[in-house]
Amino acid sequence: MLEGVGRVLRSGRSVMVRVPKAVACDSAFPFKVGEEVVVQIVNGELRVVALQKRQAEVDEVLSKQ
Numbered sequence: 419m420l421e422g423v424g425r426v427l428r429s430g431r432s433v434m435v436r437v438p439k440a441v442a443c444d445s446a447f448p449f450k451v452g453e454e455v456v457v458q459i460v461n462g463e464l465r466v467v468a469l470q471k472r473q474a475e476v477d478e479v480l481s482k483q
Contacts, residue, residue, distance in 0.1 A: 420444045435464075 422438030441447060449455065454469040 420446065 420441055422441045424438055424441075425436045427434045427436055437447075442449075449466075449468060456467045456469055456472045458465045458467075
């Protein structure tokens, strides 16, 4: 598991989480720069999922109904 220390930053009306370059450049990093993500707080932890992946999960659930 690759790990690094990031930072929470505020810019105007947005809050951003800075991901260390070593983590973001790793081949296992699941996002592309500029990609939209869904951010959730689940059981006190932050969960970040690519919007396209999330939509695919929703579509799969709906197709099974």
